[in-house]
Amino acid sequence: MVQERRILYEHLDVPDINTFDVFRQYDGYKRFEKAIKEYQPDDICDMVMKSGLKGRGGAGFSTGLKWSFVPRDIEPRYLCCNADESEPGTFSNRYVLERNPHLLIEGILICCYAMGISTAYVYIRGEFTLGKRMLDAAIEEAYQQGYLGKDILGSGFDLDIYSHPGAGAYICGEETGLIESLEGKRGQPRVKPPFPAVEGLFHKPTVVQNVETLCNLPFLMGNGVEWYTDIGRTYGDTRFDPPQSDPNTGTKLYCISGDVNKPGVYELDLGLTAEELIEVAGGVRGERVKAVIPGGSSAPILTHYELECRLDFTSLTLWKSMLGSGGIIVMNETRNIVDCLLNIMKFYAHESCGQCTPCRWGTPWVRDIVQRIADGEGRQTTMQRPKFGVAEGGRWGDTGEMEEVYEDLDLLESVANNIANVDTMTWNTICVFGIAVSWPAVSYLRKFRPEFEAAIREGKLVTLSVEEATVPPEENYAYQQRIVPSLFEAPT
Amino acid sequence: MAFIKLNDLEVEVEDGTNIIEAARQHGIEVPHYCYHPGLTRPANCRMCLVEPHVFFPPAGKVVPDRQLATGCTTTVRTAPPDRKLDGKYDFIVRTDSPRVKKAREDILEFLLVHHPLDCPVCDQAGECDLQDFSYNHGSGKSRYLEVKNVPPKKDLGPDVLLYSTRCIVCTRCIRFCDEVAGTGELGLIHRGSHDEIDIPRDHDENPLRLLDNKLAGNVVDICPVGALISKDFLFKSRPWFMKQVNSVCPGCSVGCNITVDYKEDGLYRIQPRFHEDINQHWMCDDGRLGYHYVNSEDRLQIPMKRVDGELVPTSWADALNLVVEKFSETDPDSIAIIGSAQATNEENYLLGKLAHEILKTESIGLFGREPDEEHKFPQFTIDADKNPNTRGARDMLKLGDDASLTEEVFRDGIANAKAVYLVNGAPERPLDETAKQALEAVDFLVVQDIFESDVAQLADVVLPGVTFAEKEGTFTNAKGWVQRIHRAVDPPGEARTDWEIIQQLANRLGGEMNYHFAGEIALDIAENVPDYQDATHQKIGDGGVKLNGGNN
């Protein structure tokens, strides 16, 4: 049985850990002191690069690499801490803010010292009123104790932290949407490039980093690179391992919800399989697992055949899904996948910022099609197709068997793919919200097609048994392609 | 210069050019909506997707990039020698690959899902990018079965209506108000598929601000679809029923380049025409909406003479004879010729010739509309001088640069004159009391005008001239650009082209002018007026020429 490894969450339950004094008793700010006393900023960047730390906010992009893109000769530079945590199924940042805000401040301090940044903003999801209150109090205390402000601990390093509440838009979690919102504009993602690292907040180089990513820094600083890279599952014990050139190190705050017996946040080594994770969370509630969303609602779904997939950034990409924010939603045999997709598509149709054409008008369209299917009004015709394609030597008039054609399913897949294409892994939108809409939609449809067909055929939602509902592995597009790193393949 | 491969062409384009412009320069259309060369580039419509090619190390060759790129924001640059593609290209892009075509079709399908398809009642039909691109790149059928959004029609300001249902949310209008006008009246309300363009409103939906800046009309031009509509033009005409000529706005001495849309019965619409150094893509609403006087019923249509204190219609022969008679009786030193800052260079040149060579008088003056305020915007300025040709008139009449248009100077000019030939031609030109008195003191006043204006009312003989839309000629703007206006419609009634009136009068006074068209006069101007050597109609063309090759 896999054990939790609590690092970021180790002291989460210590009474009054949110106060400076108690935080201090548990090594609080000592890692930062070590950083400014013993390390040059560049050394820290180096450590972060070597640690293999990947951003925990969704994209899983190498933090060290991101830092290396920031031009050091442009002043000022900014840090934006992304605490907008709005991805359905995700709730790990929130506990850090509410319970252990000093840890985040220490992470921010280390990042800013390494990057020569003297102004940091924490963009907090508007609904996190408690989290914001706690963080604000901690920031206040840190100023009083001389850990924020001018000439911190006599080192000559200055840092101011401002917290800023969002106003209730999911898209403000996207890094450039966040920056626009912080600048006081409509939260609409920017066209990239330029990437924020080069031109971000107020057109200055900006590091955008998730709460969890930043909270890794004190421990990396305190314990060193080797300690850090040792965390993470040893590979070689599952059938499908990602390339070792791209290690997934450290722990991940997996948020497990849905049909498990003990939902919650579990801090575990990266690289656990979905099966193991469900076990950690007390096993499935109900008879059996029907499906698992591995990375927040934006991630393509996994069937019960795919539970041996490792839940790390690289492996899930190879399985044509993603770890995203680490929000894992487990569904048992009672769940209807059409209904589930409808729920998710309602969310995305509501949250599209509306800036670009395919997402603005494609997302509600996808929602409406799914709604129609769920309402039992999906279209279906019976067609007689030529026996052979003309290309294979068939002739007009060669008749084949009568075939059921589910027009709305074809339409659904086509519209979704026109926003962002699952097969070519491309998108026609400004930001990857488009992917968050279309990839799940197509994955639900392709992997659980029988349930969609049943809804159309029967004229109402029908929940099939797990076996009946799921497309077998040999017909599963992701399963078939999982070993081929298609992302790195040349297009033909 | 970057050397690029554009589809199957090998072409050179300037560094920093985007793909849309690079393609346009070589006759290839990349359809687009949100991109406008005069505005920033949000890349939100996604219509301009093209296929760049990149070097792919594992394959050791150049391949189409995984993602399509937006042609509006993708710019080409000269690559360092070791980074050339296929050994020689700085950039390789296709605008016609199957992938690109598919993407265009898909975007167009999205653009049309909520569109009311009301082209038959839409003003934009015939000059609509949505229609045109759908026709050229769209699929021709819709797969959309769901309910369409029906956002409300809105009155945004004095001249602009918004048919929200047709809006494709390209934000050109918002960006125009933010960036060019700097007034920022427009914004988006709601979110996602409910996005709507709007002006600020209070909780009862009453406007807090209107789209009423002096450049507002430009949003109608740049709206790629029929969402923003000019009330002035609403339901007036189908574009294909109108004819169009290039011209220059007579509203002020900026000299914005324009197109004039007209039919036999008059002018229908004025729109800006691009000129890099003068007006870019824009014009002001004074110029845009100020054309109605051309169509006015009150235009002078027939010569008039004063009989028993009243102006009564007469024939051209009679009117001209009367002028010749009076002028011949008057000592040349007591004759004043007053040119017009509203008239063309050609007309003022003939007036100058008439004064200097035929009448041999030194009293030459200049008349025109009085200056107003200057209006400055971040990317546009409306000049205080409300005449299109003050500079040119001065040059033609050999008046110094200080020959101003103030009332005092004008009064001094006619103070000692017994007979005055004054050309006006302004759509409106009220006179103050002292100016009236000064003109009343003149024994014999000939006024050439387009309306029964304050000056015309004081005249002994009135000669009906024409507006900018009824004649050929050139204006010199404040910056020294000489530009051409073109005849769109016929003069009303018996009104005649101004230079012809001047020529006839001059010849009856003993001159020997023999011009057949305005361009002929311009040839003489080029020969005789300093700095105008390039200002022949042929050289001026549609783009204008700068005085003395721009060396002044």
Ligand SMILES: Cc1cc2nc3c(=O)[nH]c(=O)nc-3n(C[C@H](O)[C@H](O)[C@H](O)COP(=O)(O)O)c2cc1C
């Ligand atoms: C639609 C959308 C929503 C996102 N929401 C969040 C969010 O709530 N929190 C977050 O940290 N990152 C979010 N991201 C990811 C950010 O864009 C960005 O990648 C991240 O903040 C970078 O930090 P990291 O490298 O530390 O993960 C979102 C991305 C997208 C496309």
Ligand code: SF4
């Ligand atoms: S993809 Fe959607 S969320 Fe992203 S910019 Fe476009 S409309 Fe906005």
Ligand code: SF4
């Ligand atoms: S009104 Fe016209 S210019 Fe403005 S956003 Fe809509 S389509 Fe674009």
Ligand code: SF4
């Ligand atoms: S700025 Fe002057 S020239 Fe230009 S449109 Fe306005 S009035 Fe006409």
Ligand code: FES
């Ligand atoms: S013109 Fe390029 S995205 Fe609109």
